[in-house]
Amino acid sequence: MTTPSQLQPVDWSRLPRRHAISAADAAQRLVRHPGWAIEGEGAGTALAKTYHFANYFQTLAFVNALAWIAHQQDHHPSLQVDYGRCTVRWNTHDAGGLSDTDFDCAQRTDTLVSTL
Numbered sequence: 001m002t003t004p005s006q007l008q009p010v011d012w013s014r015l016p017r018r019h020a021i022s023a024a025d026a027a028q029r030l031v032r033h034p035g036w037a038i039e040g041e042g043a044g045t046a047l048a049k050t051y052h053f054a055n056y057f058q059t060l061a062f063v064n065a066l067a068w069i070a071h072q073q074d075h076h077p078s079l080q081v082d083y084g085r086c087t088v089r090w091n092t093h094d095a096g097g098l099s100d101t102d103f104d105c106a107q108r109t110d111t112l113v114s115t116l
């Protein structure tokens, strides 16, 4: 039987360094990410989107699949989980705001949802 300890380790050293991007730059990038919104300000600025699901089980299945992306990318979103929806907020605390990684992970989240 395969257990999590037998999975290949993720080589996080290959991930790009994370730099904060300006509010103007973030607003420009947002147009390429339908349904996502920029919330908050300063270090608390986040890229947010709410996804809707048929029931609690499907919502949690999404959360578990997203956990794999978070693990691979070494980037961990804030999640608000309700019965049939989940709000995902990407923010880079290391950079004190938004970074390329947040937009990359937003795209990965959309791609995941499109395959569920």
Ligand SMILES: C[C@H](O)[C@H](O)[C@H]1CNC2=NC(N)=NC(=O)C2=N1
Pocket (backbone or CB within 6 Å): 074, 075, 076, 077, 090, 091, 092, 093, 094, 095
């Ligand atoms: C040491 C570790 O790589 C860092 O703390 C990572 C982990 N996960 C992270 N997740 C998020 N959302 N932002 C970060 O800056 C971040 N940094």
